Amino acid sequence: MKKLFTSALLALVLSVNVYAQEKTYFDENWEKTTQENMEYYRETTPKGKLTLIKDFYKDGKLQMEGLASDTTPNSEIFDGKVTWYTPEGKVMTITTFSNGKQLGVSQSYDEKGRLTEDVNYKSDGTFDGKAFLYKDVESEYFYNTITTYENSIPAKTIVYDENIKRIRYENYTTKDGGTETKYYDEKGKLIGTAPSGSGETLLVDYYPNPMRVSKIEKYKSDGSVKEGVIYAKNGKLLQEQKNSKKEGYKTTYDESGKKIGHLVYQYDKENDTFKPMDGEDYQFNYDSTQISGIDIYKNGSIIISKSFDEAGKLSSEKILKDDITQEIKYYSPDGKLKSTLTYKDEMPYNGTSYEGLTETQYKEGVVVNTRIYNEEKKLKSEKKLNSKQTAYDAIIYDNKGVTLYTYNQPLNEDEDNYFFTAQIVQYVKGKPTNKSSIKKGILQTGKIKLTTLNGSKELERNGKWVLLKLYGTDGKLIQETKTLADIPEEYSSTENPAMLSEDDLYYFD
Incomplete structure (x- = not known):
């Protein structure tokens, strides 16, 4: 008889629990939906004055659990510890609440289970604690980072490689709201602090993977370089610069330590600057891994200026006399000479220039052909001077090489004619459609x-x-206006939406 009563009581308890539990379904945006369309679902169970919420992924794995006094979706009022989980079942975040507000410890973890946040929320809404970033090729973080917060404000950040006591730099927020940075070398020895407090300052750059010092520069209070060094990734000295009261120098070495350049500076008392005088001035790219330029000085003037591409190959060589360009030689990546552009009266005269994605050909001081390429090195446009040398004939292509526009632009030496003038033919799917004429940026016909x-x-x-008709990205008309064509000259501006510039034809990417 006693056993029968116990079984009946157990069945009653189970029955109460089953009927007390509720299930709600949500879509990917956590909006209520049907079971067939759900991405998440929620089960709620009364727990005294509170309700236990358990959210699940579609496959039944736990997504979140915690107690709440209000279970309204997206407006829950949690109380106590709430835990969120990844789809793989790992803890993602643990946060403590009090009547809906974060109060107490909150911890978060990345997909590898590493702690990314460990903070403590206070009753006034601020928090103290630490945040962590990890050196990880997959996440593109080059260094490990620990940031310490006080009253929700970053008070200290340490950026380091593997050992927090070794190579690193530390950023501090000072009491007056300023910042201070301490730099350390591979052995953990302090290189210096910026600002130093003497009006001078310090800048140190580092290589990643592994973290190594790449550059140390000390600046005077006026912003000029007092002294500096650049190191290769192998630790060898690449460049050193030092300026004294009357003179200075910059010496450059290759990665084996061999001296390849030396530049002498002379102090200019009148301007309180150091002027390059004689020798070779080597410049490096942003991360000091390649030479980006070499300027050769003689008697205080540049006589040769060399530029190098991203692979460190010579791309151009400018020859100067009395600080005036005489010619520029352009090279292909294999080292072969592509073109020699000569100058006359300080202007390009004969030859072809290669600047970025633009190729410009000159003949006796006149531009006879301009080609512009896209990032994939495909021809984007070409503009040629006609045989009578009275106008340019131009063609613009889309990214597939299909013609978008052709136009005839008169050759006008009047410098006051700032705005675009041309006869334009527009193409759709390679066939001519609209025709128009533009004069000084204003549509005249078509x-x-x-x-x-x-x-x-x-x-x-x-x-x-x-x-004027404006269309959205979906092709729908969103605005329609009309503007007087012959408006006063003082109102003629490229800001006028009814005006047209040559660049407008190129905007199709």
């Missing part, structure tokens, strides 16, 4: 449609008016 940052715009001339 119609043209252009791609813009937020969609496209269409301009059409109608009598004394320019009709």
Whole structure:
């Protein structure tokens, strides 16, 4: 009889628990949905004055659990410890609440289970504690980092490699709200502090993987370099610079330690600067891994200026006399000479220049051909001077090489003619459609449609008016206005949406 009563009581308890538990389904945005469309689901169970919430991923793995006095989705009022989990079942965050507010310890972990945040929330809403970032190729963090917070404000950050007592730098927030940085070398020895408090300052850069000192520069209070050194990744000295009261020098070495350049400075008392006088001035790229340029000085003037590409290959060599460019030689990556551009009266005269993605050909001081390429080295546009030398004929292509526009632009030496003037033909799917004429940036006849940052715009001339239509990225008309074509010159501005510039034709990427 006693056994029967116990079984009946157990069945009653189980029955109460089953009927007390509720289940709600949510989509990927945590909006209520049906079981068929759910990505998450929630089970709630009364626990005294509170309710236990358990959220699950679609596959039944626990996503979150915690007690709450209000279980309204997206407006829960939690009380006590709440834990969130990754889809793999690892703890992601543990936070303590009091009546819906974070109060007490909060800890977060990354996908590898490493602690990323360990803070303590106070009753006023601020927190103390630490945040962690880890050196990880997958997450593209080059260094380990620990940031200490006081009253929710970063008070100290340590950036280090493997051993926090070895190579590192430390940023501090001072009592007056300023900042201070301490730099350390591979052995953990202090290199210096910036600011130093003497009006001079210090800057130290580091290589990643492994962390090594790449550059140390000391600056005077006026911002000029007092002394500096650059190291190669193998630790060898690449460059050293030092300026004294009357003179200075900069010496450059290769990665084996061999001296390859030496530049002498002379103090200019009138301007309180150090002027390069004689020798070779080597410049390095942003991370000091490649030579980016070499300037050769003689008697205080540059006579040769060399530029190198990202691979460290010579790309151009400028020859100067009395600080005036005489010619520029351009080289291909294999070292072969591509072109020699000569100058006359300080202007390009004969030859071809290669600047970035633009190739410009000159003949007796006149631009006869301009080619612009995209990042994939495909021809984006070409503009040629016609045989009569009265106008340029231009063609613009899309990224697939299909013609978008052709235009004829008169050769006008009048410098006051700042705005775009041309006869334009627009193409759609490689076939000519709209024709238009532009004079000083104002549409004179016809119609043209252009791609813009937020969609496209269409301009059409109608009598004394320019009709303007703006379309969104979805192609729908969002604005339609009209503007007088012949507006006063003082109002003629490229800010006028009804005006057209040559660059507008190129905006299609």
